[in-house]
Amino acid sequence: MKKKLSLVLCFVLAIGLLSGCAISPEPITAETASGLWDKVFVLPLASFITLLYKLLANNLGFAIILATAIVRLVLMPLYSKSNKSMAVMQEIQPEMQRIQKKYENKKDQASQVKMQQEMMELYKKYNYNPMMGCVLPFLQMPIFLAFYQAISRHPLIKDAGAAEFFGINLGATGTIPNYVLAFIVAGLTIYSQRLMNKNMAANMNSQQNQTSNMMMKVMTYYFPFAMFSITIGTPFAFGLYFLTGQIMTIIQSLIFKRPGAKK
Numbered sequence: 001m002k003k004k005l006s007l008v009l010c011f012v013l014a015i016g017l018l019s020g021c022a023i024s025p026e027p028i029t030a031e032t033a034s035g036l037w038d039k040v041f042v043l044p045l046a047s048f049i050t051l052l053y054k055l056l057a058n059n060l061g062f063a064i065i066l067a068t069a070i071v072r073l074v075l076m077p078l079y080s081k082s083n084k085s086m087a088v089m090q091e092i093q094p095e096m097q098r099i100q101k102k103y104e105n106k107k108d109q110a111s112q113v114k115m116q117q118e119m120m121e122l123y124k125k126y127n128y129n130p131m132m133g134c135v136l137p138f139l140q141m142p143i144f145l146a147f148y149q150a151i152s153r154h155p156l157i158k159d160a161g162a163a164e165f166f167g168i169n170l171g172a173t174g175t176i177p178n179y180v181l182a183f184i185v186a187g188l189t190i191y192s193q194r195l196m197n198k199n200m201a202a203n204m205n206s207q208q209n210q211t212s213n214m215m216m217k218v219m220t221y222y223f224p225f226a227m228f229s230i231t232i233g234t235p236f237a238f239g240l241y242f243l244t245g246q247i248m249t250i251i252q253s254l255i256f257k258r259p260g261a262k263k
Helices: 002-020 035-055 060-102 109-125 132-152 176-202 206-233 236-255
Strands: none
Touching: 035 060, 035 132, 060 109, 060 132, 060 236, 132 236, 176 206, 176 236, 206 236
16 A cells, blocks of 8 residues: 555656646757756657657657557566566465564564564565565656656657647647547546556455555546646647556556456
8 A cells, every 4th residue: 555655646746746847948859958867768758759750651649659558568567567566465465464463562673583584484485576566656757757758848749740630739738639638538547547446456355445445546536637637738749648558557457457366
């Protein structure tokens, strides 16, 4: 649950960064890129989008969609491992709580070392790596922010001819197409959250369900609202990133139905 709470807090932070932090208005190019962030994250991603743009008959919208899909596919093994790790975590939670309760009144160093040893033995028994569950949330934020800047600062996003996608201006914000796309993205987010919550609930005991019920509700209702708000207030092109990302999330949730949990 701490990992889920951390992910929610990171998403809140991302919204704050998008709405409150000044982003350079300069198009991202080799000449304008400055600092480690621009050169390592934003510029390579923007260049990748440009490459796909040229390969897809100069269609920036499809280039952004394909770039998002490719990045998500590259990360799919991590999604799988993270899902398995979270499922195992849910499975061994009762045993972890038993060990913690066993030593809750023993604060001396020897007892704490013994508790850690028993925890490590438990992890080894189930082949569980505590760090694996943190990898995906850790990677999501830089990718999310890099995509936002790569799209918002892409040299073609303000080009009226290049930034047209089925008659829609990819650089537009707050327009009717933005609202329509926002409703679609929010709907897909609700569906994907319900899929994930269903998978999580299937692998929890009654006590865990009670503990996690509030967090599930927060994620189910907060994420769609956040996606809706960001899609309206950012360029339409960034909404395509969200749209593709949610479709990929649903596919991944259907493929990886929390394997490795209770058998």
